[in-house]
Amino acid sequence: MKKTMRQMQKEQTKERLLETACQLFSKQGILNTRVADVAQAAGVSHGTIFLHFETQERLVTEVVERYCGGMAARLHELTCSCGDVREFLSAHLEGIMEFEPFYTRLVIENRFLPLGARDAWITVQSAISYHFSQMVEREISLVRTDVPLSVLFNTWMGLIHYYLENGDLFAPGESVIHRYKNVLCGNYLKMITTERMKHDAKSI
Amino acid sequence: MKKTMRQMQKEQTKERLLETACQLFSKQGILNTRVADVAQAAGVSHGTIFLHFETQERLVTEVVERYCGGMAARLHELTCSCGDVREFLSAHLEGIMEFEPFYTRLVIENRFLPLGARDAWITVQSAISYHFSQMVEREISLVRTDVPLSVLFNTWMGLIHYYLENGDLFAPGESVIHRYKNVLCGNYLKMITTERMKHDAKSI
DNA sequence: ATTTATAATGACTTTAAAGTCAGTGATTTT
DNA sequence: AAAATCACTGACTTTAAAGTCATTATAAAT
Numbered sequence: 001m002k003k004t005m006r007q008m009q010k011e012q013t014k015e016r017l018l019e020t021a022c023q024l025f026s027k028q029g030i031l032n033t034r035v036a037d038v039a040q041a042a043g044v045s046h047g048t049i050f051l052h053f054e055t056q057e058r059l060v061t062e063v064v065e066r067y068c069g070g071m072a073a074r075l076h077e078l079t080c081s082c083g084d085v086r087e088f089l090s091a092h093l094e095g096i097m098e099f100e101p102f103y104t105r106l107v108i109e110n111r112f113l114p115l116g117a118r119d120a121w122i123t124v125q126s127a128i129s130y131h132f133s134q135m136v137e138r139e140i141s142l143v144r145t146d147v148p149l150s151v152l153f154n155t156w157m158g159l160i161h162y163y164l165e166n167g168d169l170f171a172p173g174e175s176v177i178h179r180y181k182n183v184l185c186g187n188y189l190k191m192i193t194t195e196r197m198k199h200d201a202k203s204i
Numbered sequence: 205m206k207k208t209m210r211q212m213q214k215e216q217t218k219e220r221l222l223e224t225a226c227q228l229f230s231k232q233g234i235l236n237t238r239v240a241d242v243a244q245a246a247g248v249s250h251g252t253i254f255l256h257f258e259t260q261e262r263l264v265t266e267v268v269e270r271y272c273g274g275m276a277a278r279l280h281e282l283t284c285s286c287g288d289v290r291e292f293l294s295a296h297l298e299g300i301m302e303f304e305p306f307y308t309r310l311v312i313e314n315r316f317l318p319l320g321a322r323d324a325w326i327t328v329q330s331a332i333s334y335h336f337s338q339m340v341e342r343e344i345s346l347v348r349t350d351v352p353l354s355v356l357f358n359t360w361m362g363l364i365h366y367y368l369e370n371g372d373l374f375a376p377g378e379s380v381i382h383r384y385k386n387v388l389c390g391n392y393l394k395m396i397t398t399e400r401m402k403h404d405a406k407s408i
Numbered sequence: 409a410t411t412t413a414t415a416a417t418g419a420c421t422t423t424a425a426a427g428t429c430a431g432t433g434a435t436t437t438t
Numbered sequence: 439a440a441a442a443t444c445a446c447t448g449a450c451t452t453t454a455a456a457g458t459c460a461t462t463a464t465a466a467a468t
Contacts, residue, residue, distance in 0.1 A: 006435060010445065031316070035426065045447045050427065108315050111369070112235070147391045155363050155395070162362030165315070187351045191359070191395040210465060214415065239456065249417045254457065412467070421458070428451070437442070 026101035057114045064117035072127045079131045088135045089185045104164045230305035261318040268321035276331045283335045292339045293389045
């Protein structure tokens with residue numbers, strides 16, 4: 001099962017291509033990145049891309065699948081062990097911040113990506129949705145029950161994505177989540193918690 | 205000031221091109237519509253487009269400017285005379301529904317459009333934002349004041365846009381706003397109104 | 409009636425990118 | 439050491455679209 005030097009180098013090259021592509025995608029957008037850009041940035045020739053990926057679509061799909069996998073795993077790690085609602089929301093934002101440039105690209109461009117890539121993105125959303133439900137279940141007494149869980153979740157996602165999508169207007173040149181995380185957590189929390197929780201929330 | 209027949213026909217042709225382009229944009233997406241598609245659908249030759257618009261960018265910009273103007277005017281009409289919060293939210297959604305296919309396209313694609321088109325889109329958002337503030341000011345006693353106005357507004361916009369953007373998942377083959385308008389209005393209202401309003405709201 | 413102006417045409421040119429492939433030289437196998 | 443393999447190259451081909459322009463037919467001006 002020993003790898004030859006060639007095999008290893010090939011894998012390393014592919015790795016570098018995925019990594020480089022992800023960086024370029026994050027910086028200049030996925031749709032706006034040419035195969036030639038990736039090749040140049042990775043220091044290989046144009047043709048090499050097609051040795052590792054049949055088509056540009058495959059490249060995009062593999063990059064998105066790879067990094068969505070990572071994001072889902074990390075978000076799971078951060079949110080599954082959260083005690084209360086605020087902690088959960090906070091952890092969720094921390095997780096997003098770790099991948100913010102690429103995550104933002106997916107928020108904006110996911111509708112234009114190949115099917116496999118969109119699927120990977122939807123999987124991340126589903127993972128978050130699952131942990132959100134778990135959290136609400138644990139905190140059932142503190143979260144308002146007169147609004148369906150799905151609406152609570154979609155409100156939260158919509159809010160975050162709205163800020164990410166318009167990050168260049170809300171926080172030009174910096175991380176919009178970093179700048180607004182307290183505003184987002186705090187105020188969303190106010191809107192979804194029951195009255196009787198208010199004095200508890202304030203004491204944190 | 206009398207128009208010759210030729211001038212009128214030229215204007216009519218341009219009109220038809222704008223109208224046709226808007227329909228195609230709504231149906232198949234703006235980025236996904238070729239100049240040749242518009243020409244064919246409007247029953248003119250490819251070259252005619254460039255008699256009326258210097259470039260494809262200008263065509264897109266003029267279409268978006270035109271229909272954003274219409275949307276802003278209509279939304280103004282519908283929302284400026286609203287009595288209470290619920291009426292306002294409802295009127296807002298009614299307005300969006302009138303332009304839903306094109307509006308949805310703008311939600312999804314605005315980041316990829318020429319600058320002039322993006323500006324027109326941002327102007328629509330600003331107009332809504334203005335009326336939203338007006339409404340909150342009028343209803344100051346019913347809307348919670350512990351959450352900043354900007355967050356209330358962004359939560360509402362984020363929520364609606366989240367549903368529009370994922371309309372094909374939430375309501376495949378039908379108007380997502382039509383299907384969810386009561387859910388959206390009702391639950392958002394619960395989240396932003398003060399406790400003491402609750403019995404009033406229920407009686408409606 | 410003749411000339412002029414112009415909306416419309418569609419074949420042609422250009423452009424920008426993706427995708428191909430014969431060739432090269434380093435690595436592995438025999 | 440010779441032969442075989444294969445990662446990588448980059449010039450070339452293809453493709454799909456935007457954009458151009460000489461020509462045509464018709465309305466307007468003389």
